[in-house]
Amino acid sequence: MPRTSVSRLALAVFLGPLLLSASGEAASLGKADRILVVKSERKLTLLRDGKPLKNYLVALGGEPVGDKHCQGDNRTPEGIYRVDFKKWNSQFHHALHVSYPDAGDVAEAKRRGCAPGGDIMIHGLAPSFARIGALHRLSDWTLGCIAVTNEEIDEIWAAVDAGTVVEIRP
Secondary structure, eight states, rough: HHHHHHHHHHHHHHHHHHHHHHHHHHHHOOOEEEEEEEETTTTTEEETEEEEEEEEEEBOOOOSSSSSTTSSSSOOOOEEEEEEEEEEEEOOOOOOOOOOOOOOHHHHHHHTOOOOOOOOOOOOOTTTTTTGGGEEEEOOOOOOOOEEOHHHHHHHHHHOOOOOOOEEEE
């Protein structure tokens, strides 16, 4: 057997169980039918039939208190939205796009004389920060998104389909 084949085989034997256990945990969650984010607790919960499947600690927008009103206010929106699409090739590993802004958000921004903003996502970490893992939660650093580790977004990604309800509470 050529040396490269032996190396690949050894790598597969060594990493295989690790990869299977990581994906096995995500698969064991099953599918969530709702995502609940409680901003004051910095917590995201995957739910099915009203029962929690798993909780994750999150980082929010840099101004986490209060609802998002205008583009650039660094706030995470509050309300009921949906995952309108999944973005595999996000600059933040993987991402679930949240359907913000809705008609009410647009009307509120217009009343305030600003644009509502958009591109609110539940996402992982950029490659340059992935190594810090859970330490990213030491501060609220996003522009209004909800951030988890890359391992966590992989698990959430597997448990959530486009169309899933996302409720974001203060």
